[in-house]
Amino acid sequence: MELTFTAPLWRWDARQDDSWWFVTVPPDESDLLADVPLPPRGFGSIRVRVSVGSTTWQTSVFPSQDQNGYVLPMKKAVRQAEGLEPGAAVEVTLSPLDA
Template sequence: MELSFTAPLWQWQARQDDSWWFVTVPPDESDLLADLPLPPRGFGSIRVRVTVGTTTWHTSVFPSKEQDGYVLPMKKAVRRAEGLGGGDPVTVTLATSV
């Protein structure tokens, strides 16, 4: 499955010193991910291949009650390579193996 969406980059307020940054997967796309018949993984995570701009990497998306969907962690290297800062819209292509 491949999903594409645009959502703002935000910083996790509980850990500002560690600079944890995320993009929230929108509700419709989060619902599609939640319906995947995947084997259980830690914290309900789903392995994905992500492309933002010219950068592609493998990571996991995680369910978030606070965000009411899945969240995608955004590595510092990706943010730098793509020139992304807090609040910027991020266009994401996310692919699962299912």
């Protein structure tokens, strides 16, 4: 399964440093991820391969009650490489790795 969506880049307010930035996986795509049969992982995370622009990496998405879906961490190296600013609309392609 490969999912493509666009969502804004946002900072986790619980941390005041510049290190915790995310994109929320939209509800329909989050529902599809939740239905993928995967082995149990910490915090309900799902390992994924992600592409944003010309950058591809592996990470995990995490369920978030506050965001009503999964959240994708956006590491600083990716934000810098792709010139992403706070609130930027980020086009994301992701695929579960354990499926």
